[in-house]
Amino acid sequence: EVQLLESGGGLVQPGGSLRLSCGASGFTFSNYAMTWVRQAPGKGLEWVSAISGRGDSTYYAESVRGRFTISRENSKNTVYLQMNSLRDDDTAVYHCATGPHVRAIDHWGQGTLVTVSS
Amino acid sequence: QSVLTQSPSASGTPGQRVTISCSGSNSNIGSNYVYWYQRLPGTAPKLLIYMNNHRASGVPDRFSGSKSGTSASLAISGLRSEDETDYCCAAWDDSLSGWVFGGGTKLTVL
Numbered sequence: 001e002v003q004l005l006e007s008g009g010g011l012v013q014p015g016g017s018l019r020l021s022c023g024a025s026g027f028t029f030s031n032y033a034m035t036w037v038r039q040a041p042g043k044g045l046e047w048v049s050a051i052s053g054r055g056d057s058t059y060y061a062e063s064v065r066g067r068f069t070i071s072r073e074n075s076k077n078t079v080y081l082q083m084n085s086l087r088d089d090d091t092a093v094y095h096c097a098t099g100p101h102v103r104a105i106d107h108w109g110q111g112t113l114v115t116v117s118s
Numbered sequence: 119q120s121v122l123t124q125s126p127s128a129s130g131t132p133g134q135r136v137t138i139s140c141s142g143s144n145s146n147i148g149s150n151y152v153y154w155y156q157r158l159p160g161t162a163p164k165l166l167i168y169m170n171n172h173r174a175s176g177v178p179d180r181f182s183g184s185k186s187g188t189s190a191s192l193a194i195s196g197l198r199s200e201d202e203t204d205y206c207c208a209a210w211d212d213s214l215s216g217w218v219f220g221g222g223t224k225l226t227v228l
Contacts, residue, residue, distance in 0.1 A: 004162075035217070044120045045163075045206060047217035059215050095162065103210040105153060105217070106174070108162040 002026040002107040004096050009112030012086055016116070020081040022096030022109060030054065033102040034072060034079040038092035039111075048094070049081065050102045059102060064090075086116045121146065121218035122207050129226040135195040138223045140207035142188050146218050150210040152190040154183055157204040157222065166205075167192060194225070202227040 008020040022034065036048040049070040050059045058070050069082040079096060093111040100106070123141040130136040140152065154167040165174040167183035170190065182193045190209075194201055207220040 037217070037219075044221040045208070045219040047219065050216065061216055062214075097163075103150060104168065105208065106165050106168065108155075108164075110162045 004109030006112040017084045029077040030074040035097045040092040120221035122220035124220035124223045138192045140190045145213040146209040146211040148188040153208045
């Protein structure tokens with residue numbers, strides 16, 4: 001069974017940084033792309049970033065490009081999202097998700113809440 | 119505002135067939151596969167339909183997906199009370215090099 005477990009969320013001040021982690025199990029991690037999707041309070045889902053299975057291709061939404069960095073450690077079955085220069089509108093539940101390539105999303109984690117507030 | 123357009127709500131009575139639509143453009147639905155997710159409160163989104171019309175493992179055959187041009191639809195037949203929740207469409211967008219989502223449709227079983 002595919003399982004994705006996010007961690008690292010919390011309360012951070014505007015301009016601060018946070019690193020999210022997502023541990024995966026139940027599949028061959030290095031063969032799968034990983035994606036971060038967020039949902040702000042009262043809003044719909046918003047794609048944030050994606051990374052290929054080998055980690056050699058990364059993709060970012062315009063709203064986070066230059067501030068967020070996605071990476072992965074295949075030896076640890078973990079994907080990360082380093083978030084810098086956080087803004088109020090980054091407040092959201094952040095889900096990690098996976099699929100056989102970046103253009104597929106088959107499974108999702110429950111998410112971790114990031115609150116940016118002073 | 120979501121890139122893919124969904125009606126905010128839909129409804130039907132038990133046993134009925136309801137359709138939820140999702141409208142996009144040439145750069146997303148028009149040239150890439152559509153995915154449908156079911157969203158139960160407080161839980162991770164669950165894949166229902168992948169690659170336009172393929173049911174995910176364990177999804178009842180009451181659920182079906184279709185795509186035509188820049189629009190897609192999710193049909194639920196034999197409506198049941200447990201189907202009452204939110205449904206969301208998604209597709210890769212070639213112009214954005216990323217995913218776009220619909221705003222979600224809340225289905226009510228009357």
